[in-house]
Amino acid sequence: MGNSPAAAAMAEGATPTDAKAPRTERGRRTLRKLLDAAAEEFGEKGFHEASVSSITRRAGMALGSFYTYFDSKDALFRALVADMSEKVRTSARSALSAEMSALEIERAALAAFLRFAAEHKEIYRIIDEAEFVDPASYRDHYETIAARIADRLGAGAAAGELRDDLGELEAWAVMGMNVFVGLRYVVWGDKQGLSADAVAAGVNRLLAEGVLRR
Amino acid sequence: MGNSPAAAAMAEGATPTDAKAPRTERGRRTLRKLLDAAAEEFGEKGFHEASVSSITRRAGMALGSFYTYFDSKDALFRALVADMSEKVRTSARSALSAEMSALEIERAALAAFLRFAAEHKEIYRIIDEAEFVDPASYRDHYETIAARIADRLGAGAAAGELRDDLGELEAWAVMGMNVFVGLRYVVWGDKQGLSADAVAAGVNRLLAEGVLRR
Amino acid sequence: MGNSPAAAAMAEGATPTDAKAPRTERGRRTLRKLLDAAAEEFGEKGFHEASVSSITRRAGMALGSFYTYFDSKDALFRALVADMSEKVRTSARSALSAEMSALEIERAALAAFLRFAAEHKEIYRIIDEAEFVDPASYRDHYETIAARIADRLGAGAAAGELRDDLGELEAWAVMGMNVFVGLRYVVWGDKQGLSADAVAAGVNRLLAEGVLRR
Amino acid sequence: MGNSPAAAAMAEGATPTDAKAPRTERGRRTLRKLLDAAAEEFGEKGFHEASVSSITRRAGMALGSFYTYFDSKDALFRALVADMSEKVRTSARSALSAEMSALEIERAALAAFLRFAAEHKEIYRIIDEAEFVDPASYRDHYETIAARIADRLGAGAAAGELRDDLGELEAWAVMGMNVFVGLRYVVWGDKQGLSADAVAAGVNRLLAEGVLRR
DNA sequence: AATGAATGAGCCTTCATTCAT
DNA sequence: TATGAATGAAGGCTCATTCAT
Numbered sequence: 001m002g003n004s005p006a007a008a009a010m011a012e013g014a015t016p017t018d019a020k021a022p023r024t025e026r027g028r029r030t031l032r033k034l035l036d037a038a039a040e041e042f043g044e045k046g047f048h049e050a051s052v053s054s055i056t057r058r059a060g061m062a063l064g065s066f067y068t069y070f071d072s073k074d075a076l077f078r079a080l081v082a083d084m085s086e087k088v089r090t091s092a093r094s095a096l097s098a099e100m101s102a103l104e105i106e107r108a109a110l111a112a113f114l115r116f117a118a119e120h121k122e123i124y125r126i127i128d129e130a131e132f133v134d135p136a137s138y139r140d141h142y143e144t145i146a147a148r149i150a151d152r153l154g155a156g157a158a159a160g161e162l163r164d165d166l167g168e169l170e171a172w173a174v175m176g177m178n179v180f181v182g183l184r185y186v187v188w189g190d191k192q193g194l195s196a197d198a199v200a201a202g203v204n205r206l207l208a209e210g211v212l213r214r
Numbered sequence: 215m216g217n218s219p220a221a222a223a224m225a226e227g228a229t230p231t232d233a234k235a236p237r238t239e240r241g242r243r244t245l246r247k248l249l250d251a252a253a254e255e256f257g258e259k260g261f262h263e264a265s266v267s268s269i270t271r272r273a274g275m276a277l278g279s280f281y282t283y284f285d286s287k288d289a290l291f292r293a294l295v296a297d298m299s300e301k302v303r304t305s306a307r308s309a310l311s312a313e314m315s316a317l318e319i320e321r322a323a324l325a326a327f328l329r330f331a332a333e334h335k336e337i338y339r340i341i342d343e344a345e346f347v348d349p350a351s352y353r354d355h356y357e358t359i360a361a362r363i364a365d366r367l368g369a370g371a372a373a374g375e376l377r378d379d380l381g382e383l384e385a386w387a388v389m390g391m392n393v394f395v396g397l398r399y400v401v402w403g404d405k406q407g408l409s410a411d412a413v414a415a416g417v418n419r420l421l422a423e424g425v426l427r428r
Numbered sequence: 429m430g431n432s433p434a435a436a437a438m439a440e441g442a443t444p445t446d447a448k449a450p451r452t453e454r455g456r457r458t459l460r461k462l463l464d465a466a467a468e469e470f471g472e473k474g475f476h477e478a479s480v481s482s483i484t485r486r487a488g489m490a491l492g493s494f495y496t497y498f499d500s501k502d503a504l505f506r507a508l509v510a511d512m513s514e515k516v517r518t519s520a521r522s523a524l525s526a527e528m529s530a531l532e533i534e535r536a537a538l539a540a541f542l543r544f545a546a547e548h549k550e551i552y553r554i555i556d557e558a559e560f561v562d563p564a565s566y567r568d569h570y571e572t573i574a575a576r577i578a579d580r581l582g583a584g585a586a587a588g589e590l591r592d593d594l595g596e597l598e599a600w601a602v603m604g605m606n607v608f609v610g611l612r613y614v615v616w617g618d619k620q621g622l623s624a625d626a627v628a629a630g631v632n633r634l635l636a637e638g639v640l641r642r
Numbered sequence: 643m644g645n646s647p648a649a650a651a652m653a654e655g656a657t658p659t660d661a662k663a664p665r666t667e668r669g670r671r672t673l674r675k676l677l678d679a680a681a682e683e684f685g686e687k688g689f690h691e692a693s694v695s696s697i698t699r700r701a702g703m704a705l706g707s708f709y710t711y712f713d714s715k716d717a718l719f720r721a722l723v724a725d726m727s728e729k730v731r732t733s734a735r736s737a738l739s740a741e742m743s744a745l746e747i748e749r750a751a752l753a754a755f756l757r758f759a760a761e762h763k764e765i766y767r768i769i770d771e772a773e774f775v776d777p778a779s780y781r782d783h784y785e786t787i788a789a790r791i792a793d794r795l796g797a798g799a800a801a802g803e804l805r806d807d808l809g810e811l812e813a814w815a816v817m818g819m820n821v822f823v824g825l826r827y828v829v830w831g832d833k834q835g836l837s838a839d840a841v842a843a844g845v846n847r848l849l850a851e852g853v854l855r856r
Numbered sequence: 857a858a859t860g861a862a863t864g865a866g867c868c869t870t871c872a873t874t875c876a877t
Numbered sequence: 878t879a880t881g882a883a884t885g886a887a888g889g890c891t892c893a894t895t896c897a898t
Contacts, residue, residue, distance in 0.1 A: 064863055
């Protein structure tokens, strides 16, 4: 996590609406430290148990400095959710390629997500807690992903590979599968020792054929 | 906690592990009012924004009385999670019958869950927040359900209806589907106007056949 | 000041809108202690330098107890202003009697005010600071008093004792005289050693005859 | 402070006691902008609600620059009070001339004050708040003005126009009238639509003849 | 001189929990 | 049991002031 490239990117380029834009290089470094510390803190403790003072302590700066960069604890949280949400989507998209079959695409997307979750276990706690802290971005996160999955299913149907009656409902179902297996096998770990690839393969087969014996 | 007999009993009116045992009939009524008020309050505001004083106000009693029934706000929350968790499982189970095919069983279980969620929309927020407030019961809740699904899939395989390589992984995938479509179509409501039965049917077909065109 | 009858009265009877009504005798005592401590604290330090924690310390209770009786520091201040404002008016009124001539009435009203100010020197600081903390009650205070003076001048005119062209303007002028001599000779004290009665007599003569030599 | 030559000078552009001396022309302009911004800010919000950062923002400069010109927020406030105090007195004095009768002088002084207040409504809030922020200059302000009025009354007596028993007491009374009618008719405005001249005339008649019917 | 970042003491307010009646 | 008062730790946020460039 620490100073992940994505956090770095946020601190530099696409500064989120919720953070104030630093004008100096030093300021950019400070903002980055703050974001990293916050991801850790929120991931470990959740929004309410986390404290601004503990975040600044982690980041090695004075309490007041926090408010140079964010208007409130909430604003920081929102910035973080927006950031993580975008990162998940980016990571999935970059794992896909035009040559893949519709099924391969779903498998790759899931595998990418699982890989991402393995490196950012906080994402579950952070996104989940957005349900309480910032419901709008919580819905937004899932609706955006579902829409993307629905698009892919539609494309697969258009290519003649998938059933052509797949819609939003199926997209939400697929998303649910992915999220839950990620929680169980990546975040909570491996009582069963299933690797991310094994998980992706298993879910993909279920997705392809269903459960009926033939 | 999860499926302990005590929690199960609570739904019927006896005392849950986390509550103190009221001795009089009047006490039992008060405890019930408290639990109902808490379900509302936690459902609307989430654990942290909810306050004990607001809960007692809803329940129509004095603040101090709360501690006659629960040792702490946490204890109340745990009791509630256990209660809801038990109720979901009960409602699913009671919708199943021995004559159903494996697929019918899954459809009925989902339909029952959706019906339950429609009447207890708080359940999502309450269970979800357990991830932060009482992680043990959060895991317990989902692991118990997954185990039950896995059992059913195994039974279906044994009966020759389902593939016989279905295991815990598939159970988690199924649970994920169910949970997410419930969130989207029941709790958030019906932009698409899908009825609970339509949702259950759609998911069931996906579960049965998968997405591949044949 | 301490437990002045007026403060006691407020704690008992006409509880001001800004305080929560205590239900027990103990609660009434606590509220009274709080009001007395606040009058001292605000009088000595002014609103902004005063702190809730210092007020509760003065009152010999825990910080949190404050919020059992007031919603905020502002609410306490408003309650205090309303209380003092009413007390000044009451003290003036009770010094008047129907037998007095119009001039005697003005003299008695001023003397009563000076006596009141001598015992409640905080009143100047408290009312004055209301200009910043609660402008509405600041205006209200002075407008109410001016209206009362205007009434008295009108009555004097009706009785044939005073000029009959006296109105609001003159009332404000009279109020200004009274307030300023109170500040100078009562609150700041007696470089000149003028007694309250001497002040009232001097101002009264000025009021009666003006400054022109005859 | 009050009527120190330094404060007097400040109105002309030189450095007040509480400000550091800027060496360049640019510095002098910056200091001026700061003082103007401070008058606005303190006038609108009062001392405590005003913030240094907001003042510098108004003045169009960086926060840190403030301390190039003043040692503290208090110092700025003191400089401002001294400045305003001096300006009121100057404006009154410049409205008087040797040919006027004693009464005419008082009327002209009041009219000048009302005109000044109309253009500098902040003066009330600024002077009033000095009672809390810098009590010394608060007393100084009023004592200086009272002394001036007393001098004028004395001169009028010497000229045989006024009663010869008028002293400090009457001076404070006169000042009180003036200040209060200014507050009511100039700062709070004109429910009654009284013009500044009408106010001055009315007060002047009261001052001349008193309230007794003759 | 000017700037923007950094500092940290201080204050109001909330609220779970305990007490006394 | 029930009630209302009392407690005090904890935390978010502000802002005057200082620093480094």
